[in-house]
Amino acid sequence: MRYSFTKRNHGSVFGRLVGLNWTELTAEIDKWEAGAKGYLTVQKEGVPKSRSQLAYYYAVILPIGLKSMAENDEVCLEFRIRDKMAKLPLTIDTLDLFFKTRYADYRGVYVDKREMDKARCSDFMDFAIKWLYRWLDCVVPPPDLNWIE
Numbered sequence: 001m002r003y004s005f006t007k008r009n010h011g012s013v014f015g016r017l018v019g020l021n022w023t024e025l026t027a028e029i030d031k032w033e034a035g036a037k038g039y040l041t042v043q044k045e046g047v048p049k050s051r052s053q054l055a056y057y058y059a060v061i062l063p064i065g066l067k068s069m070a071e072n073d074e075v076c077l078e079f080r081i082r083d084k085m086a087k088l089p090l091t092i093d094t095l096d097l098f099f100k101t102r103y104a105d106y107r108g109v110y111v112d113k114r115e116m117d118k119a120r121c122s123d124f125m126d127f128a129i130k131w132l133y134r135w136l137d138c139v140v141p142p143p144d145l146n147w148i149e
Contacts, residue, residue: 011093011116011120012042047117047118047119048118049113049117049121053118053121053122053125054121055112056125056143057121058092060140060141062095063130064132065140067093067094068136068138077098099127099128100113100124102131102147103124103127103128106127111124
């Protein structure tokens with residue numbers, strides 16, 4: 001995540017990142033000229049997710065989920081804002097969005113796949129697989145670890 005700020009409004013940017021001690025950073029920014037611009041980059045440490053994880057998600061989990069939802073006439077994706085409702089078409093993108101929002105409700109925080117590390121991505125895929133099994137009685141096959149050979 002990258003937040004832009006100027007010296008004038010850096011407090012509001014840092015205020016969004018609750019729980020971190022910014023004393024040293026604020027003292028350093030106070031040395032800047034008035035109106036100077038900067039960027040605060042926040043990144044997680046950890047092993048980045050792998051391409052094989054994303055390939056498994058996009059090539060196996062999502063198509064199987066899409067097929068199961070399409071075969072089940074009782075399933076539809078709806079989007080509600082106050083009293084208005086819209087039906088979403090069943091596509092890979094809407095199913096992906098559905099899993100991301102359900103996972104955010106389950107974990108209590110929204111994390112985009114771009115910012116996921118390997119462990120969080122594995123947890124996200126496990127959540128999608130368990131959701132498909134629980135709600136659609138759909139079994140997703142495990143990944144083939146020897147797929148390259």
